[in-house]
Amino acid sequence: xxxxxxxxxxxxxxxxxxxxxQLIVRWERPIYALAYxxxxxxxxxxxxxxxTFLRAYRALPGFKGQAKFSSWLYRIALNLCxxxxxxQRRAPISQIPEDLDPAELVTEAGPAESIEDLxxxxxxxxxxxxxxxxxxxxxxxxxxxxxxxxxxxxxxxxMQGCPLSTVKTRLYQGLSMLRxxxxxxxxxxxxxxxxx
Amino acid sequence: MxxxxxxxxxxxxxxxxxxxxxxxxxxxxxAHLSQCGSCASEIEGxxxxxxQLGAWTPPVAELGFxxxxxxxxxxxxxxxxxxxxWAQAAAATAxxxxxxxxxxxxxxAGDGPVAPVSPVxxxxxxxxxxxxxxxxxxxxxxxMTRLTAAPVSAHTSAVPGEAPSSNDEAIIRRVQELIAExxxxxxxxxxxxxxxxxxxxxxxxxxxxxxxxETFGQFQGVTGKEMREQxxxxxxxxxxxxxxxxxxx
Numbered sequence: 001x002x003x004x005x006x007x008x009x010x011x012x013x014x015x016x017x018x019x020x021x022q023l024i025v026r027w028e029r030p031i032y033a034l035a036y037x038x039x040x041x042x043x044x045x046x047x048x049x050x051x052t053f054l055r056a057y058r059a060l061p062g063f064k065g066q067a068k069f070s071s072w073l074y075r076i077a078l079n080l081c082x083x084x085x086x087x088q089r090r091a092p093i094s095q096i097p098e099d100l101d102p103a104e105l106v107t108e109a110g111p112a113e114s115i116e117d118l119x120x121x122x123x124x125x126x127x128x129x130x131x132x133x134x135x136x137x138x139x140x141x142x143x144x145x146x147x148x149x150x151x152x153x154x155x156x157x158x159m160q161g162c163p164l165s166t167v168k169t170r171l172y173q174g175l176s177m178l179r180x181x182x183x184x185x186x187x188x189x190x191x192x193x194x195x196x
Numbered sequence: 197m198x199x200x201x202x203x204x205x206x207x208x209x210x211x212x213x214x215x216x217x218x219x220x221x222x223x224x225x226x227a228h229l230s231q232c233g234s235c236a237s238e239i240e241g242x243x244x245x246x247x248q249l250g251a252w253t254p255p256v257a258e259l260g261f262x263x264x265x266x267x268x269x270x271x272x273x274x275x276x277x278x279x280x281x282w283a284q285a286a287a288a289t290a291x292x293x294x295x296x297x298x299x300x301x302x303x304x305a306g307d308g309p310v311a312p313v314s315p316v317x318x319x320x321x322x323x324x325x326x327x328x329x330x331x332x333x334x335x336x337x338x339x340m341t342r343l344t345a346a347p348v349s350a351h352t353s354a355v356p357g358e359a360p361s362s363n364d365e366a367i368i369r370r371v372q373e374l375i376a377e378x379x380x381x382x383x384x385x386x387x388x389x390x391x392x393x394x395x396x397x398x399x400x401x402x403x404x405x406x407x408x409x410e411t412f413g414q415f416q417g418v419t420g421k422e423m424r425e426q427x428x429x430x431x432x433x434x435x436x437x438x439x440x441x442x443x444x445x
Contacts, residue, residue: 020263028259036254045254050261057263116437121251128252146214147249153216168207175210179245 005069013060020060024053027070030149031077037144038081038137040129048084052077067158074149075159078141085137131181139174142167201225203232213242296386328381336374 003011003022011019031052036045055076056063063072132140138160145151145159157164199220201208211217212225229236 017263024261024263028261032257032259033254036257037252042255042257046257046259049259053261053263115434116441119437119441121253124248124251125253128249132252143249147246148252153211153214165207168210171214172206172210175213175242175245178249179241182245182248183241 006065009060009063009065009069012057013063020057023069027073028053030070031073033148034074034077034144035081037132037148038078038141039084040133044084044088048077048080051080055080071151071155071159074145074151078159082137127182127185128178131178134181135174135177138162139170139177142170143174143178146171199224201228203228203235209235209239209242213239213246293386296389297382299389328384332374332378332381336378339370339374 003019005023005026008019008023012023028049032045032049035048035052036042039045039048052073056073059076063069067075132143135143142156142160145156146153151159153164153167157167160167199218201221201224208217208221208225212222215222217225225235229239
C-alpha cells in the first residue's frame, strides 16, 4: 500500500525514521533535478539535495501542513540554492563538457537509444543549458518550477514571494528570451529536437 | 482578470500556453488566435521553445540518501542511548586489560574450552616470567594454608579498638609483601605480552601488505590492458558515428 506524503510525514514526526526515508526515495530525484537546473553543477546539486532532506527532517515537527509537503521541500531546496549561489559568488554555470567522453556515452545510452541519438540529446541539452544561463535567476527559477516540476502559478508566486502577475511576466519574458536564443541556432536545434 | 482576451496581453497568453486559465478566457483566446497572425505566431513559437526545453535532462546521479535518526535518538532514555566514543574506548581498554590479567594468571590454561593463544615469537623471557608467576602462586597458597592453620585465638583477639598483637602485624606485613610481589610479577607479564602482541601485529601487517601489493599488481596489469583496448574500440566507433552524422547533415 502506498502511503500519501501527509501520512508519511505524520509517521515521521512520531519518530518513524523509515517513513521519512520513504519520502526521500519519493522526492530525491525531483529535488536533485531542481538543484541541478538552478545551480548547474552535479556535485553541488547533490549536496543541496542532501542538505534539503536533512533540514526538512530537523524542521519536520514544525511542519504544520499548510502547504503541500513537496512545495515545502521545493522551498527549502530553492533557499539552499540561493544561499549556495551567494556563498560561492558565482553565476550558475552548467557543466558543459568540452569534449564528449565515449566511455561515458556508452554507459549512459539506454538499450533503445543509439550513440548518435545520445550525442544529439547531449548537444541539445548543452544548448538549452547555455540559453538558460542568459536568464535572470528569478526567470530561470520560475521556468524550471513550471516546466519541469509542474507547479501552479500560485505555488510559484508563494515560493518566490511575489504576485501571481509577476510570475506570469517572468515566465513570458524568460520563454521569449529562450526562444530568441534557440532560434538563433536555427536548423540545428530543430533537427536535434526531431531526433530526441 | 477579465474573461475576454485583449491582443498582446502576455499574462493571458502564458496562462493559455500552460493551460491554466478559465474556460471562458481560453475560448476567447482561441477565437482571437484564429484571426490574429501575430498572437498565433507568438503562441506557436513559445510552444516550440517549451518542447525544446523538454530535452534538458539532468545527468543521472547516484543518490540513495538515508536519514540517520539523530533527532529521534535524543528521546531515548540515558541507559539506552549509545555511549560516547571516549566511554567506549575506556570500556574496550578495561576489557583488554582484564583479559591480559586473566591470561597472565593462567586462569584458562587447560581447564576450559578456550585454548590459550601462543604468540608467534615469544622469546626466552616469557617462559621465565610464567615460572615466576606460578612460583608466586605456590608461595601464596602456602602462606594461606599456614595462616588458616594458625591458632584461632590469634584472630579472635582482634576486637575493635584493641591494639593489634605483634603476630597480627607480622601477618599483615607478610600479606602486603606478597601482594606487592604479585603486582610486580603481573606488571612484568603484561608488559611482555604487550611487546609480543605488537611484534606479532607488525609481522602480520607486513605479510598482508606484501600480499596486497602482489595481488594489486596482477590486477592492474590485466585491467589496464583491457581498459585500453575497450577505450580504443569505443573511440573508433564514436569517430565513425560522428563522421556519418556530419555527412548526413
